[in-house]
Amino acid sequence: MTHSSTNAGSLAGVRILDMATVLAAPSGATMCADHGADVVKLELPDGNDALRHMQPIKNGSPLWWKVANRGKRGITLDVRKPQGRELLLAMLAQFDVLVENFRTGSLDRWGLDIATLHRANPRLIVVRLTGFGQTGPYSARAGFARVFEAMSGFTNLTAPVGGAPMHSNYPIGDTVAGIFCAFSIAAEMARLRADPEARGVEVDLSATEALFRILDPLPVEHEQLGLARRGEGNLATYTAPSNMYRSADGVFFSMVASSQAVWLRLCIAMDKPQLAEDPRFDSLPHRVAHVHALDAIVSGWFAEHGFARISEKLEACEIPFSKVYDIADIEADPHFQARETIIRLPDADHGSLPAPCIVPRIIGRDMPVPRTGPALGEHNAEVYGALGISADALAQLRAQGVV
CATH class of the missing domain: 3.40.50.10540 (Crotonobetainyl-coa:carnitine coa-transferase; domain 1)
Known part of the structure; x- marks a missing residue:
């Protein structure tokens, strides 16, 4: 050496x-x-x-x-x-x-x-x-x-x-x-x-x-809460909202609004500010507890709009999201190109x-x-x-x- x-x-x-x-x-x-x-x-x-x-x-x-x-x-x-x-x-x-x-x-x-x-x-x-x-x-x-x-x-x-x-x-x-x-x-x-x-x-x-x-949380979750985490499709059961969504024009994209600040901005992006006050969704533990009801609302809003409009709204409110890329998308993306x-x-x-x-x-x-x-x-x-x-x-x- x-x-x-x-x-x-x-x-x-x-x-x-x-x-x-x-x-x-x-x-x-x-x-x-x-x-x-x-x-x-x-x-x-x-x-x-x-x-x-x-x-x-x-x-x-x-x-x-x-x-x-x-x-x-x-x-x-x-x-x-x-x-x-x-x-x-x-x-x-x-x-x-x-x-x-x-x-x-x-x-x-x-x-x-x-x-x-x-x-x-x-x-x-x-x-x-x-x-x-x-x-x-x-x-x-x-x-x-x-x-x-x-x-x-x-x-x-x-x-x-x-x-x-x-x-x-x-x-x-x-x-x-x-x-x-x-x-x-x-x-x-x-x-x-x-x-x-x-x-x-x-x-x-x-x-x-x-x-x-x-897979850090699996053993402690099982011992302390008696839970054996299982697949829920693309839905996350540890944070909410987070899922794979589909726009009205058929584009699949992933979106995560885990933190309270991002969740509040998502409510604004969807023109649904009242959701922030809903006791089912006013904190992350409450949102996880009512994840299916929440996801029905979020996915329903996305399904009513084309991906271009969704992108515009989410970017304006600084919501983390991405279209699901294939290799052609990766090759064409200006960020990946800029970073070689x-x-x-x-x-x-x-x-x-x-x-x-x-x-x-x-x-x-x-x-x-x-x-x-x-x-x-x-x-x-x-x-x-x-x-x-x-x-x-x-x-x-x-x-x-x-x-």
């Missing part, structure tokens, strides 16, 4: 070996790469990472894989083979962090238990991201985003009234776990930077627990590809735009050459299926 430049990302000098697959753990490593970490993506020589085969794909080019693994160098290695295991252990001295998401015990079976990893590098941070963690009755189970979204209690909150819970058309559980992965890396690297004598640790990150962690929320990543196959910007922004620091994810084994010669492996030896390892 080296000290970072003030003009580089805060994780400059941190080296991460990402041997995880698909999305959750790799997305955490990608976020670190966005902020300056040198991330090497390790794949099996056959390139069977499932994300390389998920849509969107264009002419055989794995577009999702490219943008999800941006900013990384790529190597191939089969650590299940003895030569591959030895190569991995030889490399670890050059890395600060190892990220993996295999089923619990997999690395141990391959002779890469935590004691062996720390003998290779005593300061190594090993982040293990699995569906259910390293301990407990479910630790050996395979985990996928929709499974731990369901088990965490998250999906239960997305049901329409009386209907089946609904998943979103995106594995949000993976990306939430990825954020915790990036946080784990940053936190442990801060500890290592502060103490040259500090030892590496093993991070046990459960994707199910990561999702559950963001979509950046273009240099790509060898397509020239460049659009992707979300680096988050968060650091004022006064211009971060370099990362390139798309590497081709399979693209940096084998570079990475293994730094270990002193010659081109001939690398070719032999390739022929043996080790790299």
